[in-house]
Amino acid sequence: MPPPRAAVNDIATGSEFRSFDLAPQILDGLTDAGFHRCTEIQERTLPLSLRGRDVAAQAQTGSGKTAAFLITIFQRLMLPAPKKTGKEPRALVLAPTRELALQIYRDAQLLGKHTRLRFSVIYGGVSYRSQLDDLTAGLDMIVATPGRLIDYIKQKSVNLQRISILVIDEADRMLDMGFIADLRFILKRLPPYQRRQSMLFSATLSARVLELTYEYMNLPEEITANPEKPVVDTVVQLLYHVSGVDKLPLTLGLLRHESWERVLIFANTKSTVAWLAERLCQNGYSAKGLTGDLTQKQRTQIMTQYRQGKIPILVATDVASRGLHVEDISHVINYDIPQDREEYVHRIGRTARAGRTGKAITLACERFVYYLEPIEELIGQKIPLAWADDNWFVADSGRSTAAKSLGRQVPQRPPREGRKGRTSRRGPRPSEPSAKESEKRSPASPGQRPVDPKKRHRRP
The missing domain is CATH 3.40.50.300 (P-loop containing nucleotide triphosphate hydrolases)
Structure with a gap:
């Protein structure tokens, strides 16, 4: 070892x-x-x-x-x-x-x-x-x-x-x-x-x-020790605004396009963890879900395989991941924004440990976007916005057996934008931001366009 x-x-x-x-x-x-x-x-x-x-x-x-x-x-x-x-x-x-x-x-x-x-x-x-x-x-x-x-x-x-x-x-x-x-x-x-x-x-x-x-x-x-830095400086943070039904396609796209070694994905509920782990497996990835319902023998087996790299992707709830210490986690994906802002800090702290670099990617959908503002207040910064091109949305393959138990939590894909005026899955492409706004929230890379803050989801 x-x-x-x-x-x-x-x-x-x-x-x-x-x-x-x-x-x-x-x-x-x-x-x-x-x-x-x-x-x-x-x-x-x-x-x-x-x-x-x-x-x-x-x-x-x-x-x-x-x-x-x-x-x-x-x-x-x-x-x-x-x-x-x-x-x-x-x-x-x-x-x-x-x-x-x-x-x-x-x-x-x-x-x-x-x-x-x-x-x-x-x-x-x-x-x-x-x-x-x-x-x-x-x-x-x-x-x-x-x-x-x-x-x-x-x-x-x-x-x-x-x-x-x-x-x-x-x-x-x-x-x-x-x-x-x-x-x-x-x-x-x-x-x-x-x-x-x-x-x-x-x-x-x-x-x-x-x-x-x-x-x-x-x-x-x-x-x-470093009280003024609650977030690890070496973590590259990115934020994608996306509809709930497109979080899985975007997650599949991130796994396809990002260069990753070991990934830890967080979801807010046990049912979402089970469903997402199954979907990733159905799409050709080796993934396991970690929830509080597992026996100690099952948890130990999954964690051993994850540490050894036999399972490179782990999907977990916050409660199940407490005390989880694994080196070389290159990416943390917040499939759901945590409802407790402190959990965000704990989540992204799983990567970029021991002087290494890492990336934390957060998907903000209409259901959990309201928890974003308290997180940004805690960490003292706006999470940089990123824009995903169409080829970053990878279609889900296969059928899910776990989805039956989720009921309305697994909505069907809405119609895409077309000549008949149908609505885009991500809404209209944002307009070019002002120079001042671009300085405040820079894009993740030259090839990505930031989301206009006016298009951010807000509480009605």
Whole structure:
């Protein structure tokens, strides 16, 4: 298995890891993974966390935050431990989803392979037996999702009273997914915050997240990495205004004309995900849908195939994609505009990670266009408009069995423009914009014409 995030060193900007007083085994693991210099979040976190200070850090996915807290954990666990009283774990990492928990576990195996520390990952949807065997054998660090960990706590299969360092990753997502009660249940079973070190990482340090830090952390230092840049600078963003019935033809055209390696397509509903994945397969593409209805075995199989490139196109809902960490996603397509503007930032952040470039393409139809303005307010810019020529609309081939269950959500294609005055599927071609407007919203490329803002869909 390739190093999960070795390429993150491409965005390293600061001190060398050797400038910190790290255990040789940790430095060996960093070197093997290709890590030599700190990213911004690592450079700002490690001087504090290695001294035992509590930290609440705002950092985006792909910033190197996982290495920051793993290095801190390893260094703390490599110190002479108090006299052992059992096989209880000494470090706990909480993650909101099984995919993120598995990714952290893989990173721990990679970076900590010379430390002789024992790790395990605990998440739901799989057999209790293998995880229980790890717990009874003795562990130094547990990576866990809240639900399954609580099961073991209630069964008295795990004792958290020897935890000396706690990490809560993606805290904002944890709260968004309704885990606050689970978090409180777990945190109350740890040693008091005065007797442990705590680290929290979140895409946003919202009022709810800060409330959690005040209640369960010991005067944490707040760290913000690039707060003024909520969207990855290296993401090329494009916006197409298109009718709902033409989103599939345009998606097929984008897949035909764009140069892509691995694509992640977002839709707002499970039914749309299932239908779109089937349509892509019917049109000759290898694609799978990822929704919350799948079993853990099915999700794991799909994600393994996606990471290995056997399935280059993944269609997913926001909920199902939480915690999804896959490198080399070249394109993100928002088949539906997200109803939560924060989700747009999370979506496009799946590409252009670890210093790479990527493209995020959004299709704005009459049903979801009303969510566009709040997104543009959040990211502080207008998403550049693009115009697709007729040859970018590729006709759908075959029949859909899933479409029967969608009913009115899968409308028939309207008549195209002709000599008898029929309406165009995309409306009239926009007039040439003024020089001022062209400067504000430049076209995606010289061969594309921008859409006149007056033609944008507006709420009646």
